[in-house]
Amino acid sequence: MAELSRARYAALYGPTTGDRVRLADTDLFIEVTEDRAMGPSGAGDEAVFGGGKVIRESMGQSRATRAEGAADLVITGALILDHWGVVKADVGVRDGRIQAIGKAGNPDTMDGVDLVIGPSTEVLAGNGKILTAGAVDSHVHLICPQSLDEAIGSGVTTIVGGGTGPVEGTKATTVTGAWYLGRMLESLDAYPLNFALLGKGNTVSAAGLCEQLAAGASGFKLHEDWGSTPAAIDACLRVAEEAGVQVTLHTDTLNEAGFVESTLEAIGDRTIHAYHTEGAGGGHAPDIIRVAGRPNILPSSTNPTRPHTANTLDEHLDMLMVCHHLNPAIPEDLAFAESRIRPSTMAAEDVLHDLGAISMIGSDSQAMGRIGETIIRTWQTAHVMKGRRGSL
The missing domain is CATH 3.20.20.140 (Metal-dependent hydrolases)
Structure with a gap:
């Protein structure tokens, strides 16, 4: 099976476990301790939106309605920087508040989905970006x-x-x-x-x-x-x-x-x-x-x-x-x-x-x-x- 180099993976999906990121132009670095966005199956199950990408009907997008628990918004592949750690994950939002962090996608086609993407779900690409508290x-x-x-x-x-x-x-x-x-x-x-x-x-x-x-x-x-x-x-x-x-x-x-x-x-x-x-x-x-x-x-x-x-x-x-x-x-x-x-x-x-x-x-x-x-x-x-x- 073909494998992506770490540099190529970071360019496509953002940094993953073990990668270090420089903060702006400073000598401050953070290291990713865990990648929850790829799910238990590993690389290949990442939720990505766009032409020819993953989050499409019956692929990364499920049939689940909002009433059945689908998120209002999913932020994909963000590097979360918080007081408790540095983790890459998808972020689910409902009613204007963060619902959970983990793996977003379609549970019918993916394993270990924490955040269900449905027809009413909006997507914000966080890949390659830091998500931290305001x-x-x-x-x-x-x-x-x-x-x-x-x-x-x-x-x-x-x-x-x-x-x-x-x-x-x-x-x-x-x-x-x-x-x-x-x-x-x-x-x-x-x-x-x-x-x-x-x-x-x-x-x-x-x-x-x-x-x-x-x-x-x-x-x-x-x-x-x-x-x-x-x-x-x-x-x-x-x-x-x-x-x-x-x-x-x-x-x-x-x-x-x-x-x-x-x-x-x-x-x-x-x-x-x-x-x-x-x-x-x-x-x-x-x-x-x-x-x-x-x-x-x-x-x-x-x-x-x-x-x-x-x-x-x-x-x-x-x-x-x-x-x-x-x-x-x-x-x-x-x-x-x-x-x-x-x-x-x-x-x-x-x-x-x-x-x-x-x-x-x-x-x-x-x-x-x-x-x-x-x-x-x-x-x-x-x-x-x-x-x-x-x-x-």
């Missing part, structure tokens, strides 16, 4: 709708953030007032994304916080441009604890209302998400990075500081001046911006990610970073640290 971008300024298309194109499926469009408050902060929450939720209905909109946490008024929750806020954002004082931090966390919602924090770069110790005291042992923990995106200068060592604080990075390379530093000054409504003709505004940009902490951020001390990367889209680059910047950080510190 990313969560936990820091997005909703300045313009075009950014959402970029998010979808990059693999982001869930967005946490807020705003009301191209206005000063939204360019700087991700907060959505009570009336705007309803309007934004209506406008976002058209997008195939999950959204968690944040309200403004900068107030000591419990009523002011609760009205935003009632309007649809999923949590709160505390931002220095609205005044991240210890009193506001404490008041926001009190309401959030009672309501069971999250709080995200951009601390006081100027240390006007207190230093990092004051913020830590206000937080206490309560859980909070600290944005851009390195500091270029804002926060107590020069030592906000200390919060990464606290067990109750969830630190994250934003993608323009990931990874630290020759050009990482150069773009940040102009970004700060534009996004935070600063005037380069005012020396104090310029000093404010320059105090946040420190190459030493950007370099330290690489290592903290490698150690797991910082565990999230978001975009801070259009207020600092770019929503289409979060995933690739994460891979690039891993690539850089593999070269500097070796494999995990």
Whole structure:
């Protein structure tokens, strides 16, 4: 019997057990540990759609109706990359949700079929492609709708953030007032994304916080441009604890209302998400990075500081001046911006990610970073640290 070479098989059907795949242009590799798409009979039973291919009536397509269990959608031959392993398989979808992974096809003509293809089944070819979970971008300024298309194109499926469009408050902060929450939720209905909109946490008024929750806020954002004082931090966390919602924090770069110790005291042992923990995106200068060592604080990075390379530093000054409504003709505004940009902490951020001390990367889209680059910047950080510190 004629046999296909491994290279020829991979070209036709995608990589199989034992093959290694490079992630983009990095030095990161994954190895296929199992191939479920070919079934127990081995090569020759793969479900492939197209002219002269397998998924045709009475061949790879069965007579089974949807009521009899046929899938709504089958993704063929995808390389599944998940926390539990790297497996090649067909993927079955019903009612808009993944039903199972395994071998797709016609049980009348094939052995070991897990996912039945019927007349109502649509097919998406995943051969030669990686299928992985969609990313969560936990820091997005909703300045313009075009950014959402970029998010979808990059693999982001869930967005946490807020705003009301191209206005000063939204360019700087991700907060959505009570009336705007309803309007934004209506406008976002058209997008195939999950959204968690944040309200403004900068107030000591419990009523002011609760009205935003009632309007649809999923949590709160505390931002220095609205005044991240210890009193506001404490008041926001009190309401959030009672309501069971999250709080995200951009601390006081100027240390006007207190230093990092004051913020830590206000937080206490309560859980909070600290944005851009390195500091270029804002926060107590020069030592906000200390919060990464606290067990109750969830630190994250934003993608323009990931990874630290020759050009990482150069773009940040102009970004700060534009996004935070600063005037380069005012020396104090310029000093404010320059105090946040420190190459030493950007370099330290690489290592903290490698150690797991910082565990999230978001975009801070259009207020600092770019929503289409979060995933690739994460891979690039891993690539850089593999070269500097070796494999995990």
